[in-house]
Amino acid sequence: MPRVADHDQRRAQIARAFQRLLAADGFAAVSFSRVATGAGCSVGLIQHYFPDKDALLRFAYDDAVSRLGERVRVRVRNGEAARLPVAEVLLDSLVELLPLDAERDVEYRVRQGLQAQALHHPGLAEVARRAGRDLLGYVTAVIGDGVGRGEVDAGVDTGLAARVILATVQGLADQLVLSGADAFPARDALGQVVAAVFTGNRAVRDR
Amino acid sequence: MPRVADHDQRRAQIARAFQRLLAADGFAAVSFSRVATGAGCSVGLIQHYFPDKDALLRFAYDDAVSRLGERVRVRVRNGEAARLPVAEVLLDSLVELLPLDAERDVEYRVRQGLQAQALHHPGLAEVARRAGRDLLGYVTAVIGDGVGRGEVDAGVDTGLAARVILATVQGLADQLVLSGADAFPARDALGQVVAAVFTGNRAVRDR
DNA sequence: GTAGAAGCGATACGAGTATATGGTATCGGG
């Protein structure tokens, strides 16, 4: 066997350079040569690990959403370990999606940029749909959990409520990047919507 | 004086071609030559009416949001003429923003595509901010109106409530284009959020 | 009429793109 290299690590390195570039300068600024410069390698190396640009886009998108999902899962574990109310755990998880600090801002921009492309790009659309389904399923399950614990009225359509909450998160994120992270109390705003579903727990609603 | 032409009409014709192209094939597909083909003219003509690409982008963006604003204003006038509850008028107006039919889908994609570009484009960002401010001011005023009529609790922060509602609209729109216009009852979902603010009017909330 | 300005199109140019190709360096196994 010949010379070896850690493919996963290389791909991640390239994808991160791609993400940095996308977040900083926008989708139009992403080219193989610029990604190569950012990753400290040659264009040829990128070609070596990604058959074409689509593959790079998909990988980078997937990498971003899976990292995000990981962060959310950690939040949930911590929240459950601390025996917090479901509403609070959910809110904390969702705040991960908002571009409130530098790291999350980069991630938001990556998701945003690639989701915009997904509208006209079947491969990316599939990644976007899957990510959306996962997140929707997760939030739906959490709300269902809230029903079980009496924090949510039994009559609510958990799926629709999850859609509304996720929509609000997404929209608030859009507003934040446009008007600045401290233009308005985004967490409070999101808290209102969550509280509107978790009517059984006034401690959260009245925060 | 030499030969005359209707500049506004020409610019609109070009901008519409631009918007069609953007909505159908995405921002990356928008080039002068394609816009010219779509508008049935030459590249030179576009250059004649727009000094550079930025000017075309800004004009097209502005055209899209002002047309949308006009549609919203008509909705409001009709709603007020029919003496509908404020919450209902607001909901009808906001549904204009959702890509529920072909025309609104095109408009949504234009706004979405250009807003995504605005993140890394000062000129477009200014248009986006202004459009956002206008819409936010409008919704805030409507909610304030609701307070005056007793449909909204006096204690609510009208500006923040407006932000939340607009965020939800935007996020629901994103979900709609990703999962199809009839994937879920978007109007009902939006109605829930509006009703959460307009607590004084159960007829709307319980619809 | 006709001068001349504006409308409008064709084309040229340089930069930048994704991808293809050929080559060199570097390591592991026999």
Next chain:
DNA sequence: CCCGATACCATATACTCGTATCGCTTCTAC
């Protein structure tokens, strides 16, 4: 030790892009 498979790079190719420029046409004012 050394063959060869693989990592990696430099450059070539065949585009497309935005923009600049030139030239023809068409109309109005005098």
